[in-house]
Amino acid sequence: MMNVSARSTQYRWVAFDVPGLKQESHTDNIQNYLSTMFFELAFED
Amino acid sequence: MKTLLLLLIASTFLLTSPLNAEPPFEFGEISSSDMDLEYFRDKYPGEPAVIIGNIGECRFDYDNNRGFQFVIRRQYRIIILNEAGLDYGNFSIPYYNSRGVFENIRRFRANVFNLDGDEVNRTRIRQREGFTNDRGNNWHELTFAFPEVRVGSVIEVRYELVSDFLFQLRSWQFQHEIPVIHSEYQINLPSFFVYYASLRGFIDLDIILNKSQPVIPGRSEGEIALLMDRLMDK
Numbered sequence: 001m002m003n004v005s006a007r008s009t010q011y012r013w014v015a016f017d018v019p020g021l022k023q024e025s026h027t028d029n030i031q032n033y034l035s036t037m038f039f040e041l042a043f044e045d
Numbered sequence: 046m047k048t049l050l051l052l053l054i055a056s057t058f059l060l061t062s063p064l065n066a067e068p069p070f071e072f073g074e075i076s077s078s079d080m081d082l083e084y085f086r087d088k089y090p091g092e093p094a095v096i097i098g099n100i101g102e103c104r105f106d107y108d109n110n111r112g113f114q115f116v117i118r119r120q121y122r123i124i125i126l127n128e129a130g131l132d133y134g135n136f137s138i139p140y141y142n143s144r145g146v147f148e149n150i151r152r153f154r155a156n157v158f159n160l161d162g163d164e165v166n167r168t169r170i171r172q173r174e175g176f177t178n179d180r181g182n183n184w185h186e187l188t189f190a191f192p193e194v195r196v197g198s199v200i201e202v203r204y205e206l207v208s209d210f211l212f213q214l215r216s217w218q219f220q221h222e223i224p225v226i227h228s229e230y231q232i233n234l235p236s237f238f239v240y241y242a243s244l245r246g247f248i249d250l251d252i253i254l255n256k257s258q259p260v261i262p263g264r265s266e267g268e269i270a271l272l273m274d275r276l277m278d279k
Contacts, residue, residue, distance in 0.1 A: 007236040008105075013217075013244075014066060014252035018225040020092060021247075030222065035246025037230060039214035045237040 013037060066252065069098040069227040070122050072203050075158050077165055082197045086126055089224050093130030096225040097122040097199075101217055103232040106207075113238075115208050117215055122201040125194065130223075134194030136202060143183040146209040150187050153204040157193050168193045172204075214240055220248055 015035070023030045070079070089095050100120045107113055123133055136155070140148040153172035158165050168191075175189045191200055206215070217230040234240065244250065 009234050009236065010254075010256045011232045011234065011242075012229070012252060012254045013219075013231075013250050014227070014229045015219045015225070015248055016066070016227055016251045018220050018228055018248055020223040020225075021220055022222060033246065034218055034222075035220035035244065035248040037217045037219065037242055037244050039216065039240045039242050041212040041214065042239040042241050044211075045239065 066227070068100050068120070068229065070120075070201070072120055072154070072201060073156060075165055075199060075201075077160055077163050080124065080158065080160050080165065080197065080199050082124075082126065085124055089126065092223055093127055094123055094125050094133045094223050096221060096223060096228075097124060098227045098229075099221075099225055100227070100229045101231070103214070103230070105233070105235050105238065111209060113211060115211060115214060117206045117208075118203075119206070120201070120203045122199060125196055125198045125200070127196055130196070131194060133223075134191045134198070134200065135189070136191065136200075137178075137186045137188045138204065138206070139180070139184055139186045140206065141183055141208075141210065142185060148206060148208040148210065151205050151207060153187075153202075155189065155191065155200065155202045157191050158199040158201075159193060159195065160197060166193075211238065219244075219250070220246060 018035070021030065021034055027033065085095055098120065099122075102118045103115055104118075105113055105115050125131060125133060134157075138150055140150060142148060150172070153175070155170040157168040157170070159168075160166075170189060170191055172187070175187045178186045178188055180186055194200065208215070214232075217228075219225070219228040219230075
């Protein structure tokens, strides 16, 4: 293992008391509606 | 005197604000009062189970053979409130393997806690007790059917997921079909990787913090200001 030093940034996201989201009769896929954070690699410097 | 008073008010505000919110549990530590079924049933009527905490920490490591990898350390605790919640005694961790690039799971630990009178009994589960399913298209999952799960059980899980797939940083699901008391995700991001982050869904996050530049340019700083305004209104 090699040590690599770099400037880094700490990000923190918190949600409290998140209500459950229930499947309803016209919901196609509940996974599409649950609150979710997505990440996409923009570039590597 | 006025300055002292202002400092006192500011420090009280900072100490009591949710910005200092600690994780809601310490892995492996529990008391009988943390397993008060009636309290949870009163607060979340009709719910099959409640996620007490779901906490992820992502960091980047460098391996001489594999280069940069991200490591997500996850801790999760749930309480089962009725028979419909017993399904949460089954736990799966999906991972992806393809042509020399891998994800793997390590340092898995899980506990099932049950109350016998005032005494808390713990059942330990280790990674070797899980089994692997092939879900197709290079996806696999490590699956567990936890023993001793019954109504009133508290289940906690901790593991690390190590991944070569830097372009596909794992998403974080804040909301589930059952209530979540505390959901938290942290990333320690080296400056040479730049990711766009986007939150999909209908909830507002209670804390959005970063110690350097915002990950979503022009957005996070405003959201922090909004949070501070909201706190000041309380």
